[in-house]
Amino acid sequence: MRNGVTIGQAAAFAGVTVKTVRHYHKLGLVAEPARDSSGYRRYGSAELLRLVQVRTLAAAGVPLAETGPLLDADAPRFTAALAEVDQQLTTRIEELEERRATLHRLADGNRALLPDHAVALLERFPALGFTEDQVAAAREGWVLAKALVPEGFDEYLVHVEQALLDSRFLDLSKRAAESAAWEPDDPRIDALATALADHYLAHPERLRIVTGLQARTEAATRYRLIAHHGEEQAPAAGRLAVLVEARLRAAGVRIPGRTEPAARPPSSLRTPVPGGGGRDRGVVEGKR
Structure with missing residues (x-):
């Protein structure tokens, strides 16, 4: 046939x-x-x-x-099944629209990964005297902080915003940013570490930048993941940070402990930058 x-x-x-x-x-x-x-x-x-x-x-x-x-299926089951498929498609459409919105936000890299409040603060940094590299370092630190400690990030941003009104704090922050280009054994690092720690201790509201992003679980691990990001590029900044941490701990401030052997030379130590437990590189440290 x-x-x-x-x-x-x-x-x-x-x-x-x-x-x-x-x-x-x-x-x-x-x-x-x-x-x-x-x-x-x-x-x-x-x-x-x-x-x-x-x-x-x-x-x-x-x-x-x-x-x-x-x-x-018979007619009633067919109709019900089509309704279910319609709902599934609606959900998929919403997901696709959200993906498209994310792609559009990628045109502004900040807004793709950070909330509007964080973006607004980053946009203020250049006018306060921070360089493009320092702002980029702050952005990276904040993206990690938001991902690892989301429950405290919004409050942390409030503390940062308040700190921007503190002229002494900003001056110390800029000095800390400059220190990234110094030699690790530069004697100015010790003096700067003392000044930073003293300012934190004298102004508890600034100290919240250091303590406000401590995670409820796996605190030390999350702390290191955020604070140690890119630290190899700036050994002087690492030494400054370890000195500030040591002074704050000696004063009773709780900062997640380090895992590096105590015998390592100070010039090779890699520590969180001051401020936000190392999370606010732009406001406090400026450089990784």
Whole structure:
């Protein structure tokens, strides 16, 4: 018998590829027709109808695993199933729209990863005298802080904003930023560390920048992940930070402990930068 059409013709009529038709056969969604006397499978109207139905449902977003039961269902079940698929598609559309919004925010790298409050603060830094590199370092530290300690990040930003009004604090912060270019054994580092620690201790509201982002769990681990980011590039900043930490700890300020051996030379120590437990590189340290 030569009634019907070949698989290639059937695929073309249904708007799919031959490979897709065979895949539908493999999944049991479309029955394979019998072969004619020449050995070719001939697709009749029933197979073509089923093929079009499967392709239409697949194009509408119905998973192939659900297509067979859906086509074999009675009218009420078919309607209910379509409603469920419609809800799934609505959810997917919302997810895709959110992804597209994220792509648009990527045009402004800050807003893709940080809340508006953080972005607004970063935008103020250049006018306060911080360089582009220092602002970038602050951005990186804040992205990590938000990811690792999200529960305290908004409050931390409030403390940073208040600190921007403290002229002495800003002056010390700029000096700390400059120190990143010094030699690790520069004697000015000791004096600067003392000045920073004294200012923190004399102004408890500034000290919250150091203590405000301590995670509730795995505090030391999260602290190091954030505070040690990029520290290898600035050994002088690392030494400044370890000195500030030591002075604050000696005064009773709780800062997550370090894991480095105590015998390591001070010039090779890598520690969190002052301020926000090392999280606020732009406001306090300025450099990694």
